[in-house]
Each structure stands twice: as C-alpha cells, then as structure tokens.
Amino acid sequence: MNTWEQAYEKWNSFQNLDLSLKKDLDNLRDDKKVLEDAFYKELTFGTGGMRGILGPGINRMNIYTIRKAVNGLANYLKVNCVNVNDRGVVVSYDSRYMSQEFAIETAKVLGSYGIKTYIFNELHPTPVLSFAVRYLGAVAGVMITASHNPPEYNGFKVYNEDGGQIVPDEATEIISFIEQTESELTVPFIEQGELENKDLLNWIGSEIDNAYLEQLKQLSKLKKEELEKxxxxxxxxxxxxxxxxxxxxxxxxxxxxxxxxxxxxxxxxxxxxxxxxxxxxxxxxxxxxxxxxxxxxxxxxxxxxxxxxxxxxxxxxxxxxxxxxxxxxxxxxxxxxxxxxxxxxxxxxxxxxxxxxxxxxxxxxxxxxxxxxxxxxxxxxxxxxxxxxxxxxxxxxxxxxxxxxxxxxxxxxxxxxxxxxxxxxxxxxxxxxxxxxxxxxxxxxxxxxxxGYFLEGMSSLTLKGKEGSAKIALIMEDVRKNPLTEVAGLKIEKMEDYATGNRTIFGDSTDQEKMDLPNENAIKFILEKNSWVCLRPSGTEPKIKCYYGVCEASKIESQERLALLKEAMDQVINRTIQHS
The missing domain is CATH 3.40.120.10 (Alpha-D-Glucose-1,6-Bisphosphate, subunit A, domain 3)
Structure with a gap:
C-alpha cells in the first residue's frame, strides 16, 4: 500500500470524522488521482502560514489541518512568549467558505491550552487584524484567508506579537511543533459554548474599528482646513x-x-x-x-x-x-x-x-x-x-x-x-x-x-500537483547548475542567488559577496543597461514566476526591451521543461 493510501485509509476508518468531510471522502472513493493529491503529502506550512484547496485530506484545508496547525502554534507560543494565556491571540477571517468556522476552530484548540482568543464578530480586513494584535497587546494573530485565490481555496496566516507576518525563523520553529503533533485527527479542543463560559473566547465589537479609523485619519498630508472641506x-x-x-x-x-x-x-x-x-x-x-x-x-x-x-x-x-x-x-x-x-x-x-x-x-x-x-x-x-x-x-x-x-x-x-x-x-x-x-x-x-522610463513585467507558469512541483524545482535547479551569461543580448553584470545568499559580480574577474538577506528560493540577474530579471517559485500558489525590469529613454524602447527579456526567459523555462 502506498503512503498516500495509508493516509487515506486512516481518515476513512476514523469513526469520529466530521460528517461533511466523510461525505466528501465517500464521493471521491473512485477518483484515485484526486485522492492521491489530497493525501500524498501534508499541506505545506510556509513562512506565513498555509493555503490550499478546501476538502478532506492532509493536503487540503479542513478543520483537522487547521487544528494541527493551531496545536503547533499553541506549543510555540507557550515556549517563546510571556503571559500567553492572558494576552491571548487575535483571530480574523474573510468572506470565503469555512472562514468563520476555521476561526472558531482556532479558538477551540487554543482554549484547550488555556489561551484566550479574540475573534471579530464579523469578517474584517487583514491589516485590521495586524493592528488589533498590537492594540490588544496579544501574543499572536491568525487571519483566515486565501487572499485573491479562487473560491475553492482558503488559508491560515500567522502574525507575531508585533503584528507582522511571521518570518522564516519563527515559521521554522512553529513547523517543528506542528510536526510533533501525533495526528491531526486527535488534536484536543474545547467546544465553543464552554470557551465562552470560561471567558476563553471573546468577540470583538466596534472598539478596534474606531481606534483604527482614528489612526487612518492621521495619515492625511492635507492641512486641517483642506482636510475638513x-x-x-x-x-x-x-x-x-x-x-x-x-x-x-x-x-x-x-x-x-x-x-x-x-x-x-x-x-x-x-x-x-x-x-x-x-x-x-x-x-x-x-x-x-x-x-x-x-x-x-x-x-x-x-x-x-x-x-x-x-x-x-x-x-x-x-x-x-x-x-x-x-x-x-x-x-x-x-x-x-x-x-x-x-x-x-x-x-x-x-x-x-x-x-x-x-x-x-x-x-x-x-x-x-x-x-x-x-x-x-x-x-x-x-x-x-x-x-x-x-x-x-x-x-x-x-x-x-x-x-x-x-x-x-x-x-x-x-x-x-x-x-x-x-x-x-x-x-x-x-x-x-x-x-x-x-x-x-x-x-x-x-x-x-x-x-527615466522604468517599466516592469511579470509572467507566470502554473504547474499543479505533484508533477508540477517537481518541474518547478527542476527549473530552479537547472538555472543554478547552468547559470546564464546573457539574456536577450544583454550581458549579466551580477547574479544574486537568494538561496545561498551569494552575489556574484562578473567583470574582468569574478567576485562573490554575501548579501544581508534571509535565504529564499529565488535568483536575480542584474543586466547591463539598467535591466534585470528574477526567477522565483510562488510561495502560495503552484506557479513559477519570472519578473523583468528595464529603464530606457522612452516608453516604446522600454516596451521593446521588456518583450525581448520575456521571450528569452520563456525559452529558458520551456527548454528545461521539455528536457525533463
């Protein structure tokens, strides 16, 4: 039996499986390809959180993958923050399917650790969640959203006590706690009614909005009389x-x-x-x-x-x-x-x-x-x-x-x-x-x-599923093993590999220097004539993206240069895929 089949069987045989997820799972019984994609790996928790398609499976967004992520977050907070229970966690959500349900599931797991949760009483923007973390002095924030992804997606974004999205070091430690969770199906939780009775679930009303709006008003660069008219x-x-x-x-x-x-x-x-x-x-x-x-x-x-x-x-x-x-x-x-x-x-x-x-x-x-x-x-x-x-x-x-x-x-x-x-x-x-x-x-x-006439562009290639992920990895590997020397007739002056943190400078001799940036799977080529290209897999979608930038004396010249860069990089990517 394949690993994905074992994961599927574990869910299928779980007696207390959520009834709606059980029904969805039964409907997929004969679709091996979809089942494999739902169970062949665990949904990736990246540097900001996780995002995926709704449905049953360990590679899907559902109450069980949410509970497992929150379980890891709770253990991380207990180790790394002070006064966790009293300061609590703020949770917000958007208009997507299951968003409010996932927000409440977050509170149910946090409550099992004695951690107080503040949830907005209606959907709210992500930046207001960021503001609320700071305003309430909370230890963390959670936003249930998949941003602008298609309707079948939802996501789980984590914010630190400063109100910013968690950064790689924080994410790595949270991931280690998530991985220590024995099973997503048996994560402890407390029901909503009990949470409210114990003051472990608090609903946020208009106070945060009013405070946010007051800050918003201070942004204006207009003089008082101009502002008020x-x-x-x-x-x-x-x-x-x-x-x-x-x-x-x-x-x-x-x-x-x-x-x-x-x-x-x-x-x-x-x-x-x-x-x-x-x-x-x-x-x-x-x-x-x-x-x-x-x-x-x-x-x-x-x-x-x-x-x-x-x-x-x-x-x-x-x-x-x-x-x-x-x-x-x-x-x-x-x-x-x-x-x-x-x-x-x-x-x-x-x-x-x-x-x-x-x-x-x-x-x-x-x-x-x-x-x-x-x-x-x-x-x-x-x-x-x-x-x-x-x-x-x-x-x-x-x-x-x-x-x-x-x-x-x-x-x-x-x-x-x-x-x-x-x-x-x-x-x-x-x-x-x-x-x-x-x-x-x-x-x-x-x-x-x-x-100067600066002009930029971006193209992306969507490669879904297990095979798509492998192809994206292969493209990045090939560019590193066989580095470019020119793009569309423009010489490469510098290559910045953010995975290694090295900047290579080309000239009469080749020099290297370290960049003061975290590591990320991206490569940027700085070209002559104020041009550049950057290749980077998306962190939230099954895409590889290529960015371009130019600066010429006129719009037409910039458009022509940009088109040449795009054509050249498309050829690089297509050649790698064809040879894979």
Missing amino acids: DKVLSIVFTPLHGTSYDLVLKGLEQLSFPNVHVVEEQAKPDPEFSTVESPNPEEHQAFTLAIEKGKKVDADILIGTDPDADRLGVAVKDSDQSYQVLTGNQLGTLLLDYILSHSDQALLTNARMLKTIVTTELGRAVATHYGAKTIDTLTGFKYIGEKIRQFDSTGETFIFGYEESYGYLISSFARDKDAVQAAMMACEMAYFWKEQGKTLLEALDILYAKH
Whole structure:
C-alpha cells in the first residue's frame, strides 16, 4: 500500500470524522488521482502560514489541518512568549467558505491550552487584524484567508506579537511543533459554548474599528482646513465581495470625500466571487464593473480591494477618457512621491523606504531624489514588517513600503500591507493632482521625465500537483547548475542567488559577496543597461514566476526591451521543461 493510501485509509476508518468531510471522502472513493493529491503529502506550512484547496485530506484545508496547525502554534507560543494565556491571540477571517468556522476552530484548540482568543464578530480586513494584535497587546494573530485565490481555496496566516507576518525563523520553529503533533485527527479542543463560559473566547465589537479609523485619519498630508472641506473628486469603489466595505467608506467619509459610488453588485461578501473571474485587483478584468460605473458617474478614480483588503488596485482616466489600471509599481511610486513631497524635508535623511527585490527601481530613484534611503527586502510583505520592527530599536524612520503585487503600507500602525490605508492616500493624492489640473497618469509622466522610463513585467507558469512541483524545482535547479551569461543580448553584470545568499559580480574577474538577506528560493540577474530579471517559485500558489525590469529613454524602447527579456526567459523555462 502506498503512503498516500495509508493516509487515506486512516481518515476513512476514523469513526469520529466530521460528517461533511466523510461525505466528501465517500464521493471521491473512485477518483484515485484526486485522492492521491489530497493525501500524498501534508499541506505545506510556509513562512506565513498555509493555503490550499478546501476538502478532506492532509493536503487540503479542513478543520483537522487547521487544528494541527493551531496545536503547533499553541506549543510555540507557550515556549517563546510571556503571559500567553492572558494576552491571548487575535483571530480574523474573510468572506470565503469555512472562514468563520476555521476561526472558531482556532479558538477551540487554543482554549484547550488555556489561551484566550479574540475573534471579530464579523469578517474584517487583514491589516485590521495586524493592528488589533498590537492594540490588544496579544501574543499572536491568525487571519483566515486565501487572499485573491479562487473560491475553492482558503488559508491560515500567522502574525507575531508585533503584528507582522511571521518570518522564516519563527515559521521554522512553529513547523517543528506542528510536526510533533501525533495526528491531526486527535488534536484536543474545547467546544465553543464552554470557551465562552470560561471567558476563553471573546468577540470583538466596534472598539478596534474606531481606534483604527482614528489612526487612518492621521495619515492625511492635507492641512486641517483642506482636510475638513468637501472635496470635488468622484470616486468609484469596489470591495470585490470582500471585507473592506465599511472601513473604506468610513475612512473616505472622515477625510471629507462625499462623492463615493459603490459597485453595488460587488458590495456584499460572496465566497464564489461571482461577478469576477478572479477577485484580484492585479487582474484588469476585476475592474470591469467599476469601469462601467465610472463611465456613468464620470469618476476621477476607481479603487478596488482584494477579498481580505491587503491589496489595492487603482484605475484612472487616460487622454482618451478611457480608464487605465495602474500597475502596482506605478501606484506605489506615485504614492511614495506624494508622501515624500509632502513630508518635512529635514526629517528625510533618517527616512527609510522599503521595497522588495522585484519591485521597480523607479522607487529608489524617487526616494534618492528626496534624500531618503531605500532598503530592499525579499519578496513578501513579512520582510517589510520585519524591517519596521528593527527600526523600533535602530531609530530609523519608516516612511513607506511597497511591493509590485499591489501591496502598500503608509504608516506602521499596521505591520502588513494595507489596502484601506492605500485607498485613503490614493484618493487624497488624486485630489491633490486634480487641484493642479493633472491626472495621476500625467503625474506619472512627470516622474518618468525626471528619472527615466522604468517599466516592469511579470509572467507566470502554473504547474499543479505533484508533477508540477517537481518541474518547478527542476527549473530552479537547472538555472543554478547552468547559470546564464546573457539574456536577450544583454550581458549579466551580477547574479544574486537568494538561496545561498551569494552575489556574484562578473567583470574582468569574478567576485562573490554575501548579501544581508534571509535565504529564499529565488535568483536575480542584474543586466547591463539598467535591466534585470528574477526567477522565483510562488510561495502560495503552484506557479513559477519570472519578473523583468528595464529603464530606457522612452516608453516604446522600454516596451521593446521588456518583450525581448520575456521571450528569452520563456525559452529558458520551456527548454528545461521539455528536457525533463
């Protein structure tokens, strides 16, 4: 009997198996391929938590894989934190299937260890969970979400006592405790009623929201009289069936934006995300209804958040009066420029802008222009949160953080990317530029004229299942064993292998130096003529991603260079797959 079959039989013969999962398992009895995928390995707990397809099996999201993860987390907290029981853990959840159930399961396991849990009484954004951990002085936070993944997914994200996503060292230790759990099917727990009777389960009402909104109001760069007057800016907003509806509307109201039009078809939570192909503001199709609404009301700006409200997409009018969706790099750099240009210049020498290794270099150019220093982190906002935590002891000042995948943080009262913060600042920025007689696209052109035409792109290849994981590993292995010497005719000046932490510098002689970054399975090639490419497997999806960046004198030249880089890297990946 194969290992997956043994795992399946263990579940199938478990007498107390949850009835709905038992029914699902019975329906899959004759589908060996699906059963193997559900049981051939345990669902991976990565650096931020775990994410997967809902259903029965050890490689699926269900109450048993949740209980096992929480069991490991509880033991980790007992060893590494003080006053764990009294400080407790904060739990939030989004609009997905089983989200609230998984939140309660988290409390049921924590309660068996005597650890108090705070759960929001309704779905809430991820950044508010981050804020709540700090506000309540909790030892950790848990967010039940799969972000913008398809409807069949859900996830379990863990936050440390600083309100940031757990980083690799923390994750490694939590994983070791998870692995010590004998069986996911027999993890101890306490029923909800008993938890509430013992004050081990506390429901969060409006207090956190009110405190968060007060912090949100402090973000504004406008003078008091300007802040309080009604602003002539037409806004269309869609929460894409997720968690941001109330807080975005209240935040815009307190910043005196009265002209806000909600995409009503997408206003209510919907685990099927039935009006979009993907509830991801990175995908332009997610703005289809918002664009229709924008044309009807002659909106200046369209804003859309993903289901757990940690990513923001923005669209604005172009010269043809059509709506153009800004890339994450473009919006992030515009926000950075607006913030720095409205900050006390004397304070910027100590200011630090944080971006990831695959985020546009235009941000560095803008920060340098204002006298702020740029620090690169690995991909993932957890690393930006970790840096902010370090600033608490070094005395450096966090000014802004962003990543190309539509994640932004303006103020560190939250320690994860925050679409609600970003929505407020994007609308204020659009209002500022409208008062100058310009759109955000025209503001972007000013930056390009000043710093160069930076352009970025990303392509991804989805390789699902056991075979797909093996192919992704093979691609990365091949690139390391047979390193590139040029890409699309451009010589490689440096190769940064984040798995080893080594930077190789090519020239008359080849030199190596260590990078001050954690290890991650990614490789970046810095090319001549201000170009670069980076190859990286996704940490949350069965994908391998390739990122590109160029800077030429014009848009056309940059587009042509970018296309050549993409074609060359596609050939590298396809060649490896064909030979496997």
